[in-house]
Amino acid sequence: MPSITIDGKALTYEGKQTILQVALTHGVEIPHYCYHPGLSVVASCRICLAEVAQPNPKTGKLELIPKLMPTCQTPAADGMEVYVRSPKSVANQKAVMEYLLINHPLDCPVCDQAGECHLQDYSYRYGRAVSRFEDAKIKQPVKDVGPHVKLYSDRCIMCSRCVRFTREVTGTGELAVFGRGSQEQIDVFPGQPLANEMSGNVVDICPVGALLDKDFLFTQRVWFLRVTPSIDGLTASGDNLWVHHNEGRIYRVKPRTNPGVNKWWISDEIRYGWKFVHAEERLRTPRRMQYGTQVDCGWPRIYADVAENLPRIVKEKSTGSGVVSGGTPGGISGTNPGGVLAVLVSPMLASEEAYLLGKLARALDPQAVLGVGPVPVQGENKTFPGGYTILAEKAPNARGVRAALTLLGGNAPVEFADFTKLLTDKATKVAAVIVTGNYPSAWVTKELTAALARKFLVVLDTLPSEVTARADVLLPGATWLEKAGSFANHRNVHQAFAAVIPVCDGARTEGQVALDLLAACGLAAAEVYDPMKVRGQMGAAFSAAVHQPAELTLREPAMQYVAL
Numbered sequence: 144m145p146s147i148t149i150d151g152k153a154l155t156y157e158g159k160q161t162i163l164q165v166a167l168t169h170g171v172e173i174p175h176y177c178y179h180p181g182l183s184v185v186a187s188c189r190i191c192l193a194e195v196a197q198p199n200p201k202t203g204k205l206e207l208i209p210k211l212m213p214t215c216q217t218p219a220a221d222g223m224e225v226y227v228r229s230p231k232s233v234a235n236q237k238a239v240m241e242y243l244l245i246n247h248p249l250d251c252p253v254c255d256q257a258g259e260c261h262l263q264d265y266s267y268r269y270g271r272a273v274s275r276f277e278d279a280k281i282k283q284p285v286k287d288v289g290p291h292v293k294l295y296s297d298r299c300i301m302c303s304r305c306v307r308f309t310r311e312v313t314g315t316g317e318l319a320v321f322g323r324g325s326q327e328q329i330d331v332f333p334g335q336p337l338a339n340e341m342s343g344n345v346v347d348i349c350p351v352g353a354l355l356d357k358d359f360l361f362t363q364r365v366w367f368l369r370v371t372p373s374i375d376g377l378t379a380s381g382d383n384l385w386v387h388h389n390e391g392r393i394y395r396v397k398p399r400t401n402p403g404v405n406k407w408w409i410s411d412e413i414r415y416g417w418k419f420v421h422a423e424e425r426l427r428t429p430r431r432m433q434y435g436t437q438v439d440c441g442w443p444r445i446y447a448d449v450a451e452n453l454p455r456i457v458k459e460k461s462t463g464s465g466v467v468s469g470g471t472p473g474g475i476s477g478t479n480p481g482g483v484l485a486v487l488v489s490p491m492l493a494s495e496e497a498y499l500l501g502k503l504a505r506a507l508d509p510q511a512v513l514g515v516g517p518v519p520v521q522g523e524n525k526t527f528p529g530g531y532t533i534l535a536e537k538a539p540n541a542r543g544v545r546a547a548l549t550l551l552g553g554n555a556p557v558e559f560a561d562f563t564k565l566l567t568d569k570a571t572k573v574a575a576v577i578v579t580g581n582y583p584s585a586w587v588t589k590e591l592t593a594a595l596a597r598k599f600l601v602v603l604d605t606l607p608s609e610v611t612a613r614a615d616v617l618l619p620g621a622t623w624l625e626k627a628g629s630f631a632n633h634r635n636v637h638q639a640f641a642a643v644i645p646v647c648d649g650a651r652t653e654g655q656v657a658l659d660l661l662a663a664c665g666l667a668a669a670e671v672y673d674p675m676k677v678r679g680q681m682g683a684a685f686s687a688a689v690h691q692p693a694e695l696t697l698r699e700p701a702m703q704y705v706a707l
């Protein structure tokens with residue numbers, strides 16, 4: 144395998160890679176601003192320049208290239224020696240840092256990027272301790288460039304990453320470089336704001352505090368934030384995320400690089416769609432129907448209610464003579480009348496939770512009907528020139544839920560339209576239904592409301608709806624950021640995710656509720672929801688299909704708050 148050395152350290156590489164790419168692959172730092180793996184190489188910032196010696200192809204002798212070479216643009220060649228910390232390279236790094244900081248306002252104390260700023264970091268590591276510039280600095284304006292993004296022009300170092308992003312990835316080209324020399328500025332064209340569906344990514348790729356997220360602006364200092372890996376819980380993309388949070392509150396969501404799924408990007412819909420997690424109207428207390436009115440109660444009482452009613456209803460109605468008419472959807476036919484209990488499993492739930500809910504239903508009634516909740520679809524898939532696709536399917540786990548319910552055997556799971564038809568069929572025996580929701584916005588259809596009439600209704604949901612209002616038993620559930628599990632995306636890639644924040648006060652995860660109900664009904668011993676353990680029960684093939692990234696543990700912030 145070919146190799147190069149960087150400051151005496153031998154690094155192997157494969158295929159065609161630049162010196163900087165080889166260094167980054169091995170975790171060796173070479174300072175860089177304008178280089179980004181998802182964008183074209185322009186080699187304009189010049190901080191990655193280094194002394195390079197390479198073997199003469201004729202003599203095989205190592206020869207020093209007389210000028211400094213941009214490591215982001217120079218292909219690695221076998222036997223090459225790179226000197227990033229040589230006096231000449233270090234002098235260049237200091238000169239570039241001095242140049243970049245000449246007109247910089249040095250306003251780190253009030254800059255949102257402080258603590259995660261490449262300019263700040265490199266200034267410590269590669270810059271000068273003092274400024275030699277004595278003239279007045281050029282001041283540039285703060286601009287509102289789009290619905291999500293603010294531009295602090297005088298912090299910009301003209302790396303052009305944001306401009307290349309809008310040209311190469313979104314193909315929208317809203318941002319451009321205007322002016323020349325010290326008057327150069329990034330800006331949008333008049334009347335054309337940065338309003339594409341992926342605009343928030345420019346904030347992530349801006350190496351300094353020039354492009355900032357209006358939604359996050361001045362809400363938290365970044366060193367207070369904890370960062371936990373997660374998966375998109377709003378669409379079928381399976382996009383990998385970093386969720387930034389502090390003391391049980393989410394503050395922002397950023398993309399987690401996964402070359403096989405979302406590369407370096409996420410859509411604004413995913414970036415800003417988590418707000419319902421902290422909605423005031425979240426369901427927080429179990430409620431039970433008492434003389435036609437819902438009243439609050441505690442978890443032990445609500446579990447006792449379910450344990451008293453569901454087994455009783457199944458027992459009473461199973462002896463009835465109702466037979467589902469022939470041709471009823473979902474594989475339940477005239478010869479197989481289906482059960483008394485039906486469960487509608489939302490595609491917003493984790494696969495492990497779907498499995499436990501199905502297991503609960505089948506333990507109560509071996510003929511229980513298992514249905515997949517509605518899968519919202521908005522418009523059509525939209526693919527950008529850079530290859531990123533915004534999916535029309537607005538549910539994270541329809542495929543995972545189907546797979547989990549299928550693993551239980553028996554009657555095949557039915558899709559939502561068939562589920563409501565089956566419940567309204569004249570010959571149906573279904574008398575009790577467990578409904579799960581967990582959608583970020585209104586989801587209940589007229590067909591569902593009609594299908595649930597005169598049934599004993601157990602609802603597990605996070606936000607109020609017509610269905611939660613008429614539930615005989617209402618159990619407050621948890622959003623995907625409050626629990627662990629796995630989702631299968633639109634390409635059937637199963638990916639595990641961790642709980643980011645604790646479940647909101649009074650609520651419980653659907654997986655835990657399923658386990659508690661199994662225990663309350665005397666069908667299993669009490670246990671704590673553990674998705675790894677559930678995956679073990681779902682079989683070796685399912686377990687092996689789930690990608691469990693090594694980083695799926697809580698990461699501590701790089702800087703710790705020290706109380707004085």
Ligand code: SF4
Pocket residue numbers: 298299300301302303304305306329348349350351353354
């Ligand atoms: S705004 Fe940020 S990303 Fe854009 S050119 Fe300036 S420093 Fe680079």
Ligand code: FES
Pocket residue numbers: 174175176177178185186187188189190191192213214215216
């Ligand atoms: S990173 Fe190489 S010149 Fe900017």
